[in-house]
Amino acid sequence: MNDDQSIEKVIKKSIYILYKLDICPELNFQYTKKKHHSRGDLTLVLFSLSKKIKKSLQDIGYDIGSYVQNKLKGLVIFSIVGGFLNFIFEDNYYIFLIRKMLITNFFHDESKKKYYQKIIIEFSSPNANKPLHLGHMRNSLIGNSLSKILNLFGHKIIKIQIINDRGIHICKSMIAWLKFGNGKTPDSEKEKGDHFVGRYYNLFDKIYHKEIIEKKTKHNDKIQIITPILNQAKILLKKWEEGDYKTRNVWKTMNRWVYNGFNETYKKLGIFFDKVEYESDVYQIGKKIVIEGLKKGIFFQKKDGSIYIDLVNEGFDEKILLRSDETSVYITQDIGTAVERFKKYNMDKLIYIVGREQDYHFKVLFIILKRLGYPWVNKLSHLSYEMVYLPSGIMRSRGGKVVNADDIISKMFSIAIENFPNKYSKEEKKKSSEIIGLGALKYFLLKIDPKKKIVFSPEKSIDFKGNTGTYIQYTYSRIRSLEKKFFELFLLVNYSWSNVKFDIYEKNMIKILYQYPLVLKKSANHLNPSLIANYIYETAKTFNHLYQKKKLIDPINIVSSNISMNIIHVTGNILKSGMNLLGIEMLDRM
């Protein structure tokens, strides 16, 4: 047995040999779905080929089909329907596939070869004034999963979060705490630090809105109305910028509370960063670059001293880069951090995982960096994902319309524990429920294409039946249970593969397992974990189908049980591997 028996490779080779093409064109393969076995198991679509090779569909189909059938004698046969060249796998080909999967641990092949890139993925990046919410969870889970997927392909991944720890919004929670906190701390209130600080941020908002109403000013989103408490926050910001000792101490203390809270949440989610950046450390860097850009004539200055870039040629307006008081705006900071990161890490790629609401921001950022002449601009990319909405509309931190991460996590735990069978110890029940609850949550957020919206209804919560993480975990523990039973009954025996026959359920199983590497590749290319999620679900479903139809471990048929064991084993490994790439743990029993 060798790899040359792989039908895709033989087909590629056939085209080279038959038609003497220098470059084999991109082949249009179609892996047939269960419902359509009349179409064979693998189809080569011939239409585009017939344009390159100036022959009829029928002739090309016959040429390639005959060549492949001859090379893989006893393994595949072919038939032609219109422009579709269908190959039907024979039992021996299924044997080839399953043995290949057993021997080569085939889905890790990619990691051994080819190039290694250093890739920075920036994700989560919260504000240090309130707890993480469902939107951060979606973001972090995508980031975490992509890190694992790209790492599987041999890339070196650096996971970074940059914490927005300075600015007026931080001063808002500070001033509220200074005025109304009475020296209370998360410890004294027995509250998680991020929630504690978040309450003061909300308190600021409440007071601010009350003051606006008292002023009876007409509300306008575009113009910020100065009220007494906002004025106090601004004074605090000024003091912070001047490095006022007392202010800085309060700031450090409150931020520490928030970070402790964040870390607890990240730990529960199984998310860790290689590097944490703080905006307060880097926000000044961009300023110098902008001023240099002004000198070089890339930017221009208005009478009041503010610095702009003209983006009219790119279809945008003018964009401010430095305020008239010479302070940085958001995008100035991002210019600085990008330059700094390339200096420090010299990476091959920098992927920003940031919501779609910032598409414009990143387009502009990349244009600015290009104008500044940095050669690495094409290494930057913005992975844009849609937001998480509540049925009542977008999740905004303002007005408390959020689902915070900790609440939803603990809700998931409690639902899982209620449904867990009582036959297990209290300890196992607790631990398993956490894995099941988190699995359901993570799967729910990752199975949806990042570019699509998620509407999250807190009442309906998250399902544990059907296309869910739980279903897959359950299937996996069934598999482990079967394996356990197998080894209680038999030993692995040596047997001849030569006369093995598979039924349709086993064939479907083997075929879907064999597609795993393709799915991984696609998922990595498109930076899309949902492809893996949906594939794993299909795989679990196919297995449950087989499980229902066939007695997999049969005490009176050792050889048959041994062969089933091979399929079971590969299935279990793939389910686990795929789910781990989504950051989801599996259980040996449920």
Place this chain on the structure above:
RNA sequence: GAUCACGUAGCUCAAAAGGAUAGAGCAACUGCCUUCUAAGCAGUAGGUUACAGGUUCGAAUCCUGUCGUGAUCACCA
């Protein structure tokens, strides 16, 4: 107003990146536990892929327009 996304079964999502008869789950109804874990399996029902044109052998997918939903267009971050 301009720009960018999205619109698929009652609901939540798929559809191998242009391929053959658009698939799952939930909810509803009908069956299957003395038999490897019923958080499972099988079946019934549910569709003019928002609408109208176009491109080609072939469109849910690409192009144009219309409608709907959302986001963005700050000396906010």
